Amino acid sequence: MKLFDQNHDQRLLESEPEFNKLVDAAMSRRRFLKATGAAGTVGFFAASPVSQAIANTKPSQSSLLGFDAIAISTADTIEVPEGYQADVLISWGDAIKKGAPAFSQSNDAKAQEMQFGDNNDGMTFFPISDDRAVLAVNNEYTNNEYLYQHQGKNISADDVRKGQAAHGVSVIELKKTNGQWQVNLEGRLNRRVTAFTEMEMTGIAAGHDLLKTNVDKSGKAILGTFNNCANGQTPWGTYLTCEENFNGYFADTSDNPLSESNQRYGLGKKDRGYDWYKYDTRFDMAQEPNEPHRHGWVVEIDPMNPNSTPKKRSALGRFKHENAALTVNDDGHVVVYLGDDERGEHLYKFVSKNKYVPGADSNRDLLEEGTLYVAKFEGTEGELNGKGQWLALTWGKNGLTPENGFPDAASVMIFARMAATQVGATTMDRPEWVAVHPSNKSVFCTLTNNKHRGVKASQPINAVNPREKNPYGHIVRWNPMNGDHASERFEWDIYVLAGNPDVHQSGLMAGSSNINKDNMFNSPDGIGFDMAGRLWIQTDGKYSNKGDFAGMGNNQMLCSDPQTGEIRRFLTGPIACEITGLTFSPDHKTMFVGVQHPGEDLAPSHFPDGGNTVPRSSVMMITRKDGGVIGA
Ligand code: FEO
Ligand code: CA
Ligand code: CA
Numbered sequence: 001m002k003l004f005d006q007n008h009d010q011r012l013l014e015s016e017p018e019f020n021k022l023v024d025a026a027m028s029r030r031r032f033l034k035a036t037g038a039a040g041t042v043g044f045f046a047a048s049p050v051s052q053a054i055a056n057t058k059p060s061q062s063s064l065l066g067f068d069a070i071a072i073s074t075a076d077t078i079e080v081p082e083g084y085q086a087d088v089l090i091s092w093g094d095a096i097k098k099g100a101p102a103f104s105q106s107n108d109a110k111a112q113e114m115q116f117g118d119n120n121d122g123m124t125f126f127p128i129s130d131d132r133a134v135l136a137v138n139n140e141y142t143n144n145e146y147l148y149q150h151q152g153k154n155i156s157a158d159d160v161r162k163g164q165a166a167h168g169v170s171v172i173e174l175k176k177t178n179g180q181w182q183v184n185l186e187g188r189l190n191r192r193v194t195a196f197t198e199m200e201m202t203g204i205a206a207g208h209d210l211l212k213t214n215v216d217k218s219g220k221a222i223l224g225t226f227n228n229c230a231n232g233q234t235p236w237g238t239y240l241t242c243e244e245n246f247n248g249y250f251a252d253t254s255d256n257p258l259s260e261s262n263q264r265y266g267l268g269k270k271d272r273g274y275d276w277y278k279y280d281t282r283f284d285m286a287q288e289p290n291e292p293h294r295h296g297w298v299v300e301i302d303p304m305n306p307n308s309t310p311k312k313r314s315a316l317g318r319f320k321h322e323n324a325a326l327t328v329n330d331d332g333h334v335v336v337y338l339g340d341d342e343r344g345e346h347l348y349k350f351v352s353k354n355k356y357v358p359g360a361d362s363n364r365d366l367l368e369e370g371t372l373y374v375a376k377f378e379g380t381e382g383e384l385n386g387k388g389q390w391l392a393l394t395w396g397k398n399g400l401t402p403e404n405g406f407p408d409a410a411s412v413m414i415f416a417r418m419a420a421t422q423v424g425a426t427t428m429d430r431p432e433w434v435a436v437h438p439s440n441k442s443v444f445c446t447l448t449n450n451k452h453r454g455v456k457a458s459q460p461i462n463a464v465n466p467r468e469k470n471p472y473g474h475i476v477r478w479n480p481m482n483g484d485h486a487s488e489r490f491e492w493d494i495y496v497l498a499g500n501p502d503v504h505q506s507g508l509m510a511g512s513s514n515i516n517k518d519n520m521f522n523s524p525d526g527i528g529f530d531m532a533g534r535l536w537i538q539t540d541g542k543y544s545n546k547g548d549f550a551g552m553g554n555n556q557m558l559c560s561d562p563q564t565g566e567i568r569r570f571l572t573g574p575i576a577c578e579i580t581g582l583t584f585s586p587d588h589k590t591m592f593v594g595v596q597h598p599g600e601d602l603a604p605s606h607f608p609d610g611g612n613t614v615p616r617s618s619v620m621m622i623t624r625k626d627g628g629v630i631g632a
């Protein structure tokens with residue numbers, strides 16, 4: 001195979017100790033160059049083609065951005081531009097079914113099963129008619145400090161069940177009354193999908209021994225989805241929900257050492273404080289060592305059929321899935337871009353085996369079978385652009401063989417991270433959301449931040465992850481070769497390198513030249529395009545507004561014109577929240593935006609109810625007072 005002819009990293013990886021030695025040597029050389037000033041990052045960045053291109057733009061002339069930028073905020077409110085308004089659609093604990101109790105912090109598990117889940121994240125608006133729709137919303141996780149009146153100090157069996165019921169997905173019917181969307185409690189399609197909803201594993205890993213448990217000898221009947229981060233949607237009307245930090249719910253109460261694969265997936269002796277393992281044996285790896293293999297997948301849900309069984313799609317690989325950006329390639333193959341959000345992990349894409357046929361029933365199986373690829377970025381350090389290739393994770397090829405720990409094709413999907421390392425994928429600064437431009441072929445991915453970059457020997461600085469410790473994050477853009485999303489080649493550049501030009505006058509920490517004191521932000525996470533091609537950027541970053549982050553305020557949402565590179569701040573969130581999740585009504589006159597975990601870690605937020613209330617994650621509706629299109 002030609003793929004590895006010039007693959008330096010791959011040859012290094014084939015012998016791990018050698019690899020570390022060489023990387024360490026390279027690292028010390030880099031530090032030496034920095035200390036002596038021989039590697040002037042200021043110089044090479046200023047001269048880079050990307051910064052040149054961006055510097056040549058005329059920011060205030062973007063015809064795509066039709067609103068006035070807003071200032072940063074440290075207030076416990078949501079702020080939008082002049083002429084816009086923001087209203088709450090629904091908050092954690094609000095009823096989504098007739099007869100469900102109203103929100104109270106003392107609600108039990110049974111109540112939570114009929115209420116909107118916690119920590120809303122990615123979401124998709126599915127129109128039914130002009131005044132009827134379904135909104136599918138991820139409920140990523142819970143915060144003990146607010147979920148329970150006792151703040152998690154003594155978690156009971158019902159508490160665990162409540163926590164599990166607050167996770168997953170909320171499917172809610174909306175109706176439009178007097179021009180405004182609202183939740184329809186009578187909706188036949190209202191549904192909660194939780195950490196104990198029955199699901200079906202599909203694709204190559206279905207029924208594999210590594211997926212069999214004491215409870216499920218078939219290896220196909222899986223209970224639940226949780227840590228549902230971001231999302232995707234298909235042209236055949238289904239919703240994709242992505243399982244991200246599933247590892248945090250498992251504990252291993254045995255004395256056995258952790259396996260290499262469990263370590264790679266962040267599974268440990270202890271969970272992250274959810275205590276599910278104490279009352280639900282699925283989450284004690286000592287009792288159910290294979291249960292973690294059943295999570296970390298993309299799940300496909302039919303929001304129009306409340307009795308449908310969600311399907312876990314093993315062909316899309318197992319890792320900490322961020323979102324699933326699906327596009328139909330010109331040749332009909334379905335391509336899904338997928339980020340694995342962890343420091344030093346990778347960026348993937350899936351190409352379906354079969355083709356999309358508008359209106360055909362067969363579309364429902366398109367995510368069952370295909371090829372999973374992982375990205376290798378090539379380029380010269382300091383140039384901030386280059387070429388790249390997609391390396392196929394095909395069993396039997398590229399070293400994905402039994403002698404390297406891959407006994408069969410299913411094991412490549414179950415341990416996709418290790419397969420990615422085996423083929424020489426590029427370590428990334430936490431790939432979060434991917435978004436495909438609606439009318440040209442460019443694709444964007446947020447790389448949120450990475451304190452290990454250039455610090456850990458396994459994550460040396462590289463062309464596409466150019467900044468040591470990367471505290472601010474960046475967005476990479478690529479164009480598939482010949483506009484073909486199924487191509488194994490692409491060209492990339494860095495669209496924006498977030499930074500703080502007030503604190504750092506020059507160099508990579510100042511950010512690219514489309515960053516200025518009026519639009520500073522850190523840790524881009526959610527991104528998405530509207531139909532006009534405006535790129536919306538949401539942040540999940542440091543909100544201290546101090547030091548390196550001074551002048552950035554609370555987490556926010558910005559809007560960018562990819563033609564000019566201009567970025568304007570559109571929205572700011574309340575105290576200690578993250579802004580995540582976005583979707584539009586088809587007329588683009590209502591935008592739905594998520595406010596996640598306001599007041600996390602007991603920060604002083606009472607959003608959205610005010611007074612002395614418990615802060616609650618909420619879906620906001622953004623509209624224009626003149627009824628116009630958002631952003632225009
Ligand atoms: Fe759930 Fe990577 O954010
Ligand atoms: Ca995210
Ligand atoms: Ca994030």
Ligand code: CA
Binds near residue numbers: 578596
């Ligand atoms: Ca979050």
